[in-house]
Amino acid sequence: MERQNVPRLAALLLAGLGLLLFVSVAMARERACIPFHLKTEDGKIINPLTGENADQPYSPRQTCGACHNYDEITKGYHFQQGWDRISDDFGKKMDKPWVLSDGMLGKF
Amino acid sequence: MAKKKNTSPDEIDITIFEWVGGGPTDPKQIGVPFCGGCHPGGGGLEFDRDGKRYDQRLKAEPTLAQSLDGDYYKSKWDKSGVVEADCLLCHLPGYNFKERNKQLKMYNFKWAATAASGIGQVSGFVREDQQPTVQYNKRLFNEDGKIALDLAYPPPSENCNFCHGISDAKKRGFSWNDRRNHDVHNARGMSCNDCHPAIDNPALKVTKLQHQFAKGDENVSSVRDDLDNTIMTCRDCHSQGYMGAPRPTHLGVRPNHLEKLACETCHIPTLHIAGGEGFDVTTGAMVNYPVFNLKDLKNSPKQIGDYFDWHPRYQRIKRGQLAPVNALLGVFFTNLDKDGIYYPLFGRENKKAYEKIKDQLQPKNPMKPELHTNEQIKLMLTALTETLQGNKRFQQIKPYYHKGGKHYHLNDKGEVVVEDDHTHAGHVEGFNINHNVAPAALALGANGCGDCHSTEAHMFKGQIVTDMFGPPDGKPLTISSGRLFGCQPWAFYLNQFHQLYLSPYANILMLLVVFGLVLHYTGQGPKVADYYKSPPEIVWFPLSERWTHLFRMVSFLVLAFTGYIFFFNNITLLRMSFGTPQTAVVVHWVAGLIFIAASIASVALWGKYAKFAPYDKEWLAKKGGYIGGQEVEVPAGRLNAGQKIFFWLTGILTLITGVTGIFLIFKSSLPLTLSCVMSTIHGFFAVVFVASIIAHAYLGTIANPGTWQVLVHGKVSRSWAKKHHSEWYKEYVKQEEEEKP
Numbered sequence: 070m071e072r073q074n075v076p077r078l079a080a081l082l083l084a085g086l087g088l089l090l091f092v093s094v095a096m097a098r099e100r101a102c103i104p105f106h107l108k109t110e111d112g113k114i115i116n117p118l119t120g121e122n123a124d125q126p127y128s129p130r131q132t133c134g135a136c137h138n139y140d141e142i143t144k145g146y147h148f149q150q151g152w153d154r155i156s157d158d159f160g161k162k163m164d165k166p167w168v169l170s171d172g173m174l175g176k177f
Numbered sequence: 178m179a180k181k182k183n184t185s186p187d188e189i190d191i192t193i194f195e196w197v198g199g200g201p202t203d204p205k206q207i208g209v210p211f212c213g214g215c216h217p218g219g220g221g222l223e224f225d226r227d228g229k230r231y232d233q234r235l236k237a238e239p240t241l242a243q244s245l246d247g248d249y250y251k252s253k254w255d256k257s258g259v260v261e262a263d264c265l266l267c268h269l270p271g272y273n274f275k276e277r278n279k280q281l282k283m284y285n286f287k288w289a290a291t292a293a294s295g296i297g298q299v300s301g302f303v304r305e306d307q308q309p310t311v312q313y314n315k316r317l318f319n320e321d322g323k324i325a326l327d328l329a330y331p332p333p334s335e336n337c338n339f340c341h342g343i344s345d346a347k348k349r350g351f352s353w354n355d356r357r358n359h360d361v362h363n364a365r366g367m368s369c370n371d372c373h374p375a376i377d378n379p380a381l382k383v384t385k386l387q388h389q390f391a392k393g394d395e396n397v398s399s400v401r402d403d404l405d406n407t408i409m410t411c412r413d414c415h416s417q418g419y420m421g422a423p424r425p426t427h428l429g430v431r432p433n434h435l436e437k438l439a440c441e442t443c444h445i446p447t448l449h450i451a452g453g454e455g456f457d458v459t460t461g462a463m464v465n466y467p468v469f470n471l472k473d474l475k476n477s478p479k480q481i482g483d484y485f486d487w488h489p490r491y492q493r494i495k496r497g498q499l500a501p502v503n504a505l506l507g508v509f510f511t512n513l514d515k516d517g518i519y520y521p522l523f524g525r526e527n528k529k530a531y532e533k534i535k536d537q538l539q540p541k542n543p544m545k546p547e548l549h550t551n552e553q554i555k556l557m558l559t560a561l562t563e564t565l566q567g568n569k570r571f572q573q574i575k576p577y578y579h580k581g582g583k584h585y586h587l588n589d590k591g592e593v594v595v596e597d598d599h600t601h602a603g604h605v606e607g608f609n610i611n612h613n614v615a616p617a618a619l620a621l622g623a624n625g626c627g628d629c630h631s632t633e634a635h636m637f638k639g640q641i642v643t644d645m646f647g648p649p650d651g652k653p654l655t656i657s658s659g660r661l662f663g664c665q666p667w668a669f670y671l672n673q674f675h676q677l678y679l680s681p682y683a684n685i686l687m688l689l690v691v692f693g694l695v696l697h698y699t700g701q702g703p704k705v706a707d708y709y710k711s712p713p714e715i716v717w718f719p720l721s722e723r724w725t726h727l728f729r730m731v732s733f734l735v736l737a738f739t740g741y742i743f744f745f746n747n748i749t750l751l752r753m754s755f756g757t758p759q760t761a762v763v764v765h766w767v768a769g770l771i772f773i774a775a776s777i778a779s780v781a782l783w784g785k786y787a788k789f790a791p792y793d794k795e796w797l798a799k800k801g802g803y804i805g806g807q808e809v810e811v812p813a814g815r816l817n818a819g820q821k822i823f824f825w826l827t828g829i830l831t832l833i834t835g836v837t838g839i840f841l842i843f844k845s846s847l848p849l850t851l852s853c854v855m856s857t858i859h860g861f862f863a864v865v866f867v868a869s870i871i872a873h874a875y876l877g878t879i880a881n882p883g884t885w886q887v888l889v890h891g892k893v894s895r896s897w898a899k900k901h902h903s904e905w906y907k908e909y910v911k912q913e914e915e916e917k918p
Binding site: 101102104105106107110114115116117118119121123124125126127128129130133137138139141142143144145146147148149150151152153155157164165166167169170171172173174175176177 | 178180181182190193196212216217218219220221223224226258261262263264265268287288290291296297299309310311313314315318319320321322323324325326328329330384386387388389390399400401402404518520521601
């Protein structure tokens with residue numbers, strides 16, 4: 070290799086590395102969540118690599134709820150399906166005493 | 178669903194615990210969701226009706242499992258744990274839905290999220306009295322013990338389809354990412370979230386965080402109806418160009434069709450996977466029936482979701498439009514209690530009765546008894562009567578069988594009584610069909626009106642199942658599609674007459690008229706000389722009559738032109754002349770009202786001259802000299818007999834087309850049958866009217882050159898008047914003599 074080409078090659082290499090770094094950062098940003106600890110129902114960290122609570126299932130409430138408002142999210146009708154309105158008397162007015170709510174939890 | 182408070186085990190239907198963990202557990206079925214499989218967790222799967230966590234409460238109060246509390250009766254919450262909201266069910270691409278269902282059915286409620294996400298493997302099942310254990314997949318964890326998951330926001334459509342792919346296939350023949358059962362929006366790369374985003378609306382007091390997803394206005398589903406119509410509608414996107422949605426012009430579509438029909442009616446003409454025709458709970462299980470192949474019953478789809486082309490039924494929905502739906506026909510049993518309420522029977526009650534008579538019934542398929550004869554129905558109702566004896570949830574035992582719009586019960590003599598079903602069980606409500614939208618080129622109307630208005634078109638003549646197992650042979654009973662939305666058969670045939678005969682043959686009729694006139698002209702020739710023999714000097718038509726005629730003539734020309742466009746749905750001409758169908762419609766009925774007014778004026782002006790007189794017989798006998806090729810002298814009043822006939826003919830035609838036309842101005846408010854009748858009568862007599870006017874115009878111009886000038890200055894020559902209107906001329910001269918000073 071001729072000496073005069075070395076700086077060019079080095080610049081090219083640096084540009085390639087920069088591009089690689091940019092792509093990896095950009096891809097990381099596409100993820101909805103950054104890496105996080107799994108947690109048990111009691112809020113304890115699960116670390117399978119150290120074996121810490123690694124025999125327990127993870128709890129979405131504790132894990133996702135650490136960053137997101139779990140109680141607010143679960144107000145959605147997909148989660149409640151009428152449970153937030155369920156009552157033994159719900160269907161009496163419509164002469165359908167077996168109907169306990171307006172959602173799949175209690176409608177039938 | 179079991180109530181919270183119960184006084185007897187008889188009152189307890191499926192409990193919340195069973196709702197989550199029930200369903201068959203054989204290897205074939207274990208991955209298929211039961212009720213809880215399609216619930217993401219949280220809410221009623223985490224907290225009881227008192228707001229307490231099931232697992233913690235049952236551990237604290239273990240006797241609850243032996244109580245009649247609907248939240249705890251025979252439950253194992255203390256061992257199964259609860260089902261917390263599984264965020265990854267929606268947000269993790271590649272989530273294992275079958276594994277989730279397996280874990281739930283095996284009562285591994287709190288392990289389901291771990292196993293189905295693939296984060297860890299779970300061994301052991303609570304249902305088998307084992308303590309499940311977890312083995313995490315260490316490859317997913319970083320050195321610091323944090324997990325790195327490639328979660329998706331918004332959720333991918335594939336995850337929505339874990340649940341909606343199954344339930345909505347049954348309800349409405351829905352599938353997504355399906356080349357055969359395609360959807361034009363799916364083909365453009367749209368996802369569920371594009372139309373059903375999380376609602377963020379301060380007016381509704383809903384924030385995006387709450388995960389309340391925008392929804393339409395489903396007929397049957399009732400959950401959170403207060404959030405109905407929060408979805409972007411077809412009109413929203415296609416008028417604003419949202420996501421590049423094209424703006425349709427619909428110039429080829431009658432305006433009333435756009436008002437009366439939902440977009441889906443034309444744009445979802447066919448579904449390509451079998452939806453559900455109905456279900457039968459006679460055996461105690463819910464046995465689903467895929468839509469029938471009515472042309473070849475034996476080759477009906479085997480199960481819901483099989484590839485099969487079928488057309489929806491149509492139903493007027495809440496916003497008043499006709500829309501495609503699929504009605505799942507229910508076949509089930511109730512008990513009429515003393516309070517007059519028909520209580521649906523529990524699956525276990527049906528099952529117990531069915532088991533008693535199964536051997537006597539000897540159905541071809543024990544899972545599909547398809548009761549349809551009185552003998553079969555009597556057996557089942559008798560078995561139910563016996564089974565329900567002593568059932569503490571009823572004060573009276575009177576079982577009913579509901580099927581095909583009828584209900585069946587036993588009278589005091591033990592005979593089967595059949596009556597129309599006006600109970601809640603007999604009410605058929607269709608599930609809206611609003612996905613699997615076809616490209617515009619495949620929509621109804623893309624090939625013209627015949628897509629719906631032809632003898633074979635499904636819209637009116639398609640057969641819709643009303644009873645899956647009809648008497649006497651158990652084959653499905655059907656009804657014409659049009660009957661379901663209020664079109665009587667005779668009205669449909671009348672409409673067919675319009676489409677099949679009137680429209681195609683109207684042109685031929687016109688050509689025949691013109692041909693006849695040409696024959697007359699070539700045989701008879703024009704009466705050229707006499708109008709010009711001497712100068713016009715006496716007034717035959719005063720100004721008021723000339724104006725009346727002018728209004729009538731111009732408005733008729735406008736009516737004939739716009740009517741032609743409607744009659745043949747000539748879109749090119751419509752676009753060139755009026756731009757939009759709405760404009761053409763308004764022009765047509767405004768011209769119609771002017772024509773009616775001018776016609777009334779003409780009756781007032783000419784009515785007395787159009788009365789028939791004895792000398793008209795001679796005019797008629799000699800055909801007014803118009804046929805025969807010889808000049809004849811015939812008596813006539815101010816109007817000759819031919820003109821009188823024409824006058825009354827147009828009067829009658831004006832009356833018919835006017836009355837029907839006024840009705841049709843309000844077409845969108847008319848019942849469908851009346852609308853069909855009115856438009857057919859209007860169209861038929863309009864054709865006759867135009868043919869008559871062509872003949873009239875011929876006689877007033879080509880056949881009698883020069884006479885049209887009367888419409889300008891109103892005058893004729895004395896010699897012409899004497900020859901053609903001799904009786905009137907005599908009176909005119911007489912009056913003239915009298916007025917001389």
